[in-house]
Amino acid sequence: MSIDKDLLSRANNICELCKSEDGLVEYTVEPRDEKIVVCSTCNTQLNGELEESHWYCLNDSMWSEVEAVKVVAYRTLTKLGNQDMLDMMYLEDDTLAWAKEGITNPEDEDEIRKDANGNKLEAGDTVTLIKDLDVKGANFTAKRGTVVKNIRIGNVENHIEGKINGTTIYLKCDFIKK
Secondary structure, rough: OOOOOHHHOOOOOOOOOOOOOOOOOEEEEEEOOEEEEEOOOHHHHHHHOOHHHHHHHHHHHHOOOOOOHHHHHHHHHHOOHHHHHHHHHHOHHHHHHHHOOOOHHHHHHHHOHHHHHOOOOOOOOOEEEEEEEEEOOOOOOOOOOOOOOOOOOOOOEEEEEEEEEEEEEEHHHEEOOO
């Protein structure tokens, strides 16, 4: 794919994020379909797993005059969890709204719990144990087939909270079914 000459000229023939000259491509900043120029390394990481050491370059590019570059910098810093640099950034309200539109909230993804069969679990559901479980600290075994009513989604990843024998315990989602 060739890069628009005006876009390449605006970018001074370098990646607008890391200033590399290697493997330049157009990158579309959704949902507005505005384009920036990025190198192959930035493009690969923006579409996959981020390598934190590569993104130190955002310290400079977050001050770009191009709004789309700022949006990508904001989204990348958010994904990296770099609150210090995010606190330094200034975005106009409409640019900030655009930047936030493209961010999937990892906390929301963590809240999704699935049972052993892949069914989504929600607070208030009733589940059944599919395995005998030794309950640590309570000196009893929760038997297979035990019904746990009114579960809660706790803070521990891949676990839910429920009451068995009057004791609130964390249950691993792999050992329950809806």
